[in-house]
Amino acid sequence: MASASPSLPSTLRMLSSTLQRPPKISSPLLSLSLPSKTPALSLRFTQIFSGVSGLHPTKKHLGLRALASATDMASEKRVFDSGEDLAVSLAKYTADLSDHFAKNRGAFTVVLSGGSLIKCLRKLVEPPYVDSIDWSKWHVFWVDERVVPKDHVDSNYKLAYDGFLSQVPILPGHVYAINDALSAEGAAEDYETCLKHLVNTKVVDVSATSRFPKFDLMLLGMGPDGHVASLFPGHPLLNESQKWVTYIKDSPKPPPERITFTFPVINSSAYIALVAPGASKADAVYTALGGGSSQNSETLPVQRVAPEWALTWFLDKDAASKL
Ligand SMILES: O=C(O)[C@H](O)[C@@H](O)[C@H](O)[C@H](O)COP(=O)(O)O
Numbered sequence: 001m002a003s004a005s006p007s008l009p010s011t012l013r014m015l016s017s018t019l020q021r022p023p024k025i026s027s028p029l030l031s032l033s034l035p036s037k038t039p040a041l042s043l044r045f046t047q048i049f050s051g052v053s054g055l056h057p058t059k060k061h062l063g064l065r066a067l068a069s070a071t072d073m074a075s076e077k078r079v080f081d082s083g084e085d086l087a088v089s090l091a092k093y094t095a096d097l098s099d100h101f102a103k104n105r106g107a108f109t110v111v112l113s114g115g116s117l118i119k120c121l122r123k124l125v126e127p128p129y130v131d132s133i134d135w136s137k138w139h140v141f142w143v144d145e146r147v148v149p150k151d152h153v154d155s156n157y158k159l160a161y162d163g164f165l166s167q168v169p170i171l172p173g174h175v176y177a178i179n180d181a182l183s184a185e186g187a188a189e190d191y192e193t194c195l196k197h198l199v200n201t202k203v204v205d206v207s208a209t210s211r212f213p214k215f216d217l218m219l220l221g222m223g224p225d226g227h228v229a230s231l232f233p234g235h236p237l238l239n240e241s242q243k244w245v246t247y248i249k250d251s252p253k254p255p256p257e258r259i260t261f262t263f264p265v266i267n268s269s270a271y272i273a274l275v276a277p278g279a280s281k282a283d284a285v286y287t288a289l290g291g292g293s294s295q296n297s298e299t300l301p302v303q304r305v306a307p308e309w310a311l312t313w314f315l316d317k318d319a320a321s322k323l
Contacts, residue, residue, distance in 0.1 A: 073306050077289060077313040079320040083120070083277055086314050090275060091123035093312065094217065095133055097271060101216045102137035108216050109204050111141045111261070111269070113229065114156035115221040118163040120275050120314070125167040139174045139203055140165065141195075143218060143266065144230040147184045147247070147257040150177055154255050178259060184247035188259040192245040207268040207308060212244060214308065218269040222276040223253060226284035226300030230260035233300055238263065263304055272307040279318040286322035289313065 080086040094110075101108040112118070123129065146154045150161075157177040165175060176194060178187045198204040199213050207214040220228050230248050231238055240246050240262040247259045266272070276285060286292035288302050305311060 073308065074310040075313075076310065077315065077320075079315045079317065079323075080277075081317060083316055086275075086277055086316055087120050087123045090120055090273065090314050091129050093273060093314075094121070094124060094219070095129045097217050098133050098138065102134045105205065105216070106137065107139055107203055108134075108137045109139045109141065111143045111215045111218040112156070112160050112164075113143050113219060113221040114146070114159055115223075116277065117219055117221040117275050118159050120277070121164050121219070125164060130168060133168075135169045136171060138170045139176070139198075140170060141176050141215065142178070143220060143228075144258055144260040145178045145187075146255050147178075147180070147187055147259065148255060149180050155180075184249055184257045184259060188243075188245045188247040191259060192243065195244055205270075209308065210264055210268045212264045212268040215265075215269045216271065218266060218272045218307070220266075220272055220274050220305065222274060222281060222284060222302050224280040224284060225252075226287060226294065226302045227253070228274075228301050228305060229266065230258040231263065231301045233294070233298060238301060238304070240264075267304070267306050267308070269307040270309045272305060272311050273314055274302065274305065274311065275314045277314070277316040277319050279321065281315075281319040282322045285313075285315060285319050290323040292322070 078086075078089060080089065098108045098110075124133070140160075142156055142160075145156045146152075148154045150157045152158065176191075176198075179190045180187070182190055195204060195213055199206050205214040205216070206212070222228055223232075225233055227233060230251055230253075232248075232252055235248070237246055237248055237260070241264060243262055244265050245259055246262055247257070249257050251258050283292070284294075284300055284302060287294050287300055294300050
């Protein structure tokens, strides 16, 4: 079943195979129960789930705790008793979005992080999802990657390949790993060039508001310090407003050299799942969701995460223990 391989060609060679198979773009995204897009009257809501639940914010959810908000992004928090329950819910959430975007857009663009996220995706490689998802529509990207060879133990590609990609029939030409023969600067530039081609060919959608690429689903992990992707607290890269992909050579989390999507790209996504289980995340979760403040009162990177349509937190009891 494995179709991706650590010896995949460079990003651009993978791109060329993708370009031969442009997805069909059909109708706009109208069939989901999306949050209101009326800025003046938009809603933010929070609901605690103890198990598997529906995919999208719906009127039923909104009836529970709806608050007026300045943003039209819907925000939802799911707290699970166990990692197993979290993984089940995340698989259903992802599979439902896959189904929707595959049917309505002809492609499903999914952005992965490194870290514990990949383990949280484990239910996708099991029945019923492994057989029911239309994997041929998936296009896989990384929100950040360590500048190391693809077969290196620190590679986010290798982590995802070993734990997820090798077990599902995603087309190798739809897996956009970084070009590991390049420097950090070169790899970031190469990845941005790749994304531009994919936007031009409509594989990746574009935000009508920001004009940055609009990925269908971004699956983000979060560090104990509140970092997302390779955007760390207090780092100047947090304020990058032009580039789509940039690089860092002084990452406080090893290894130091990485490439990363910028906030304009992250926040142009349609959906973001913030997957942050574990006690080490409790302080940052409290800062982001419980009204706490960070050690030096600075805004944490995770607090800047605001996709165009919906943000869903996937937490376990330990991560939510201070809420
Ligand atoms: O390459 C990376 O280091 C990641 O993309 C990073 O942003 C990760 O998602 C968080 O550090 C959370 O990692 P954990 O889930 O393992 O804590």
